[in-house]
Amino acid sequence: MTGAFHLDGKPSVTAEGTEMRSYYGRPIIKDPVWTWEIPTYLFTGGLAGASAVLSSAAKVAGNEKLARTALYLGAAADVVSPALLISDLGRPERFHHMLRVVKLTSPMNVGSWVLFVSGGASTTAAALQLLGRLKPLRAVASLVAAVAGPVLATYTGVLFADTAVPVWHEGRHELPWIFGASAAASAGAAACMFVSPRDAGPARRVAVAGVLAEGALMQAMELRLGTVGEVYHEGAAGRFSLAAKGMATAGAALLARRGRKSRTAAIAGGALVCAGELCLRWAVFKAGFQSARDPKYVVEPQRRRVEQHGTNATTKPGGETL
Amino acid sequence: MNLLQDLLEPTAGPDGWDAYGEEQKERVGFFTDTSVCIGCKACEVACKEWNLIPDDGHVWTGNSYDNTGELSANTWRHVAFIEQEKPLHANGDGGTGLRWLMESDVCKHCTHAACLDVCPTGSLFRTEFGTVVVQQDICNGCGYCVPACPFGVLDKRHLAPAPDLPAFAKEDGRVWKCTLCYDRLKGGDEPACAKACPTKSIQFGPLEELRERADARLAKLGAEGWNGAQLYGRDPDDGVGGFGAFFLLLDDPEVYGLPPDPVVTTRDLPQMWTNMLAAAGALLAGVTALALIGGRR
Structure with a gap:
C-alpha cells in the first residue's frame, strides 16, 4: 500500500495480556505484494509436477491410459503456470529477466529454471504423445519431467519460507512437505476425474494418501508453530483452512469408498480434493498476510529470543549487548 | 556464485562486495543519532527532491507529527515521532512529562541482505561502496524482496508510470528503496539526507569510522544517564551481519517500529534446500510406489 493508511485500530496484546509496544500498531514488515495468481500457481505447479511423476509411474506399470491422461493434465498445468506467474509481475514484459542469472540463493530464480525445464519437458512429451512421433525423445522428455516435477511441486515451500513473514519462515520444516503432499493429492484427484475407474487405481491411491499426509503435516506444523500459527484459525486463512480440510477429506472419502465403482463418485471426489488442495494453498498464502500485518508476530518471538539468548542487534552503554 | 559462497561461508564483509577487487571502495553508511534529531523532516524532503521520488498523497494520521507513516517505494527516509511519558534519565530524574522521540529511518544496507539474496533477476546488487541498490532497468516487479526484508523497507511502486516506461505499463510496478544516493557517491558527494540534516543526526561516512563515533556517543550518553540509550545495528x-546504516535509539527498537532481533532468513537456506530435496524425493518415491503396488483398478 502506498500513501493510504491501513491501521488496524486496536493495539496488539501479548501472550501475557499486556499491551505490546509497537509503533502505533503498525506492521514492522511489509505485506507480500503477490496477488491471486500466486496461490493459484502453487496449485497448478504442484499439479503439474506430481502429474509428471504419476504419468511416468503409470507408464512403468503398463497403465497406458492413466499415463497419457496424467501427462496431458500435467502439461496443461505447466502451460497455465508461467502465464500466472508472468501476470503477477509488476513488469510482465520483463519476465525473461528471471533467466538472466542462475542464483541458488534465490528460490524464485531456482524455481523459474525448474519450471522452465520441467514445463518444457512435460509439454514436449505431451505434444509428441499427441502427434505420436519421436518416441525416444518423448521418453527422455517424460523422464526429465518426472525427475524435475517433484522439485517443482516442493520448491514453493522454500520460496515462502525464505521470507521474513513469521508464519512462513517458522513453517520452513513442513512447508515443502505439505506442498508435496498436496501436489500428490491434486494430481491423483485430477487423474481420477478423467480416467475410467477401471484404470484409475494408482491415481486414487495417490489422491487419498496425499490428502492424509497433507492433513497430518498441516496439523503438525500448526502444533509446532504455537502462537505464530494461530493465523491459520483466523480470518481468511482460517476460512480457507476449514474449507480445505472439509473438501479434501470429503473428496478423499468419496474416492476411497465409491471411486472404484462409480464414475460419478470419482469425478465428484476428484473435484472436491482438487478444490480442497487449492483452498489449502490459499490458506497458506493468506496466513502470510495476516502474519505480516500484526507486529506482535514479528516482535514477540524476537523479543523472547533477545531475553533468552541475548543478541547483538542492540548495544547498551558499557558495551553490554542485549 | 559469490552470493552462495558467502551464504555457506559467511565473511565479515558484505555479501558480494569482494567481487569488486581493485574497484572496491571503502564501505560507507549512515549513523543516525536519534538523540539529536529534531524531527524537521529535511531528510525526507531532500531525499524526495534528489531522487525524483513521486508524491504519494497527503494523509493526516493523528500519530504525533508523523504523516508519512512508513518507509515505502516512495519514502526512503521516514521520520518517526513517539510521544511518551518517561523520565529523561535512567535513574528517574528529569520528570515524567512528555518525552518526544524522533528517528529518521532508512534502508539498513545489511551486511547479509535478504533482499539481495532472494532477488531472482540480479536487479538488486551490492555496490562497490558495500551498499545495496535496485537496478531499475532490470527489476521486473516480482516482489520477492518485499516480504524478504526483515525491516519492511522495500515496496512495489503502484503509481502511474513515468514517461520513460512503455505505453502498456499500467503502473510503475517495480520495487524502489534507498540507494544511499549511489549517484552522489559516484560523484564524491555525501547522500542528500545527510547533507540536508541540520543537527548532524544523520552522519555519513566510512562505516568503521561511524562505528567508533557511535561508540563514543553511546559512552557519553551512558555516562550522562540518558534513559534507554542504545545502539541498534x-x-x-x-x-x-551488522547494518550499513545503523542507529542510536532512546528506547527499544520495537517502539520505533523496528524489529528487536532481525535475521536474514537466507541463512537457513542450505537446510531449507536439503529439506526440500528430501520432500521431493519422498514425493517421487511415494507416488511411484503407490502406482506400482496394488491393482490397476
Missing part, C-alpha cells in the same frame, strides 16, 4: 555479529 552497530554490531557485525547480529542476525544480518
Whole structure:
C-alpha cells in the first residue's frame, strides 16, 4: 500500500495480556505484494509436477491410459503456470529477466529454471504423445519431467519460507512437505476425474494418501508453530483452512469408498480434493498476510529470543549487548 | 556464485562486495543519532527532491507529527515521532512529562541482505561502496524482496508510470528503496539526507569510522544517564551481519517500529534446500510406489 493508511485500530496484546509496544500498531514488515495468481500457481505447479511423476509411474506399470491422461493434465498445468506467474509481475514484459542469472540463493530464480525445464519437458512429451512421433525423445522428455516435477511441486515451500513473514519462515520444516503432499493429492484427484475407474487405481491411491499426509503435516506444523500459527484459525486463512480440510477429506472419502465403482463418485471426489488442495494453498498464502500485518508476530518471538539468548542487534552503554 | 559462497561461508564483509577487487571502495553508511534529531523532516524532503521520488498523497494520521507513516517505494527516509511519558534519565530524574522521540529511518544496507539474496533477476546488487541498490532497468516487479526484508523497507511502486516506461505499463510496478544516493557517491558527494540534516543526526561516512563515533556517543550518553540509550545495528555479529546504516535509539527498537532481533532468513537456506530435496524425493518415491503396488483398478 502506498500513501493510504491501513491501521488496524486496536493495539496488539501479548501472550501475557499486556499491551505490546509497537509503533502505533503498525506492521514492522511489509505485506507480500503477490496477488491471486500466486496461490493459484502453487496449485497448478504442484499439479503439474506430481502429474509428471504419476504419468511416468503409470507408464512403468503398463497403465497406458492413466499415463497419457496424467501427462496431458500435467502439461496443461505447466502451460497455465508461467502465464500466472508472468501476470503477477509488476513488469510482465520483463519476465525473461528471471533467466538472466542462475542464483541458488534465490528460490524464485531456482524455481523459474525448474519450471522452465520441467514445463518444457512435460509439454514436449505431451505434444509428441499427441502427434505420436519421436518416441525416444518423448521418453527422455517424460523422464526429465518426472525427475524435475517433484522439485517443482516442493520448491514453493522454500520460496515462502525464505521470507521474513513469521508464519512462513517458522513453517520452513513442513512447508515443502505439505506442498508435496498436496501436489500428490491434486494430481491423483485430477487423474481420477478423467480416467475410467477401471484404470484409475494408482491415481486414487495417490489422491487419498496425499490428502492424509497433507492433513497430518498441516496439523503438525500448526502444533509446532504455537502462537505464530494461530493465523491459520483466523480470518481468511482460517476460512480457507476449514474449507480445505472439509473438501479434501470429503473428496478423499468419496474416492476411497465409491471411486472404484462409480464414475460419478470419482469425478465428484476428484473435484472436491482438487478444490480442497487449492483452498489449502490459499490458506497458506493468506496466513502470510495476516502474519505480516500484526507486529506482535514479528516482535514477540524476537523479543523472547533477545531475553533468552541475548543478541547483538542492540548495544547498551558499557558495551553490554542485549 | 559469490552470493552462495558467502551464504555457506559467511565473511565479515558484505555479501558480494569482494567481487569488486581493485574497484572496491571503502564501505560507507549512515549513523543516525536519534538523540539529536529534531524531527524537521529535511531528510525526507531532500531525499524526495534528489531522487525524483513521486508524491504519494497527503494523509493526516493523528500519530504525533508523523504523516508519512512508513518507509515505502516512495519514502526512503521516514521520520518517526513517539510521544511518551518517561523520565529523561535512567535513574528517574528529569520528570515524567512528555518525552518526544524522533528517528529518521532508512534502508539498513545489511551486511547479509535478504533482499539481495532472494532477488531472482540480479536487479538488486551490492555496490562497490558495500551498499545495496535496485537496478531499475532490470527489476521486473516480482516482489520477492518485499516480504524478504526483515525491516519492511522495500515496496512495489503502484503509481502511474513515468514517461520513460512503455505505453502498456499500467503502473510503475517495480520495487524502489534507498540507494544511499549511489549517484552522489559516484560523484564524491555525501547522500542528500545527510547533507540536508541540520543537527548532524544523520552522519555519513566510512562505516568503521561511524562505528567508533557511535561508540563514543553511546559512552557519553551512558555516562550522562540518558534513559534507554542504545545502539541498534552497530554490531557485525547480529542476525544480518551488522547494518550499513545503523542507529542510536532512546528506547527499544520495537517502539520505533523496528524489529528487536532481525535475521536474514537466507541463512537457513542450505537446510531449507536439503529439506526440500528430501520432500521431493519422498514425493517421487511415494507416488511411484503407490502406482506400482496394488491393482490397476
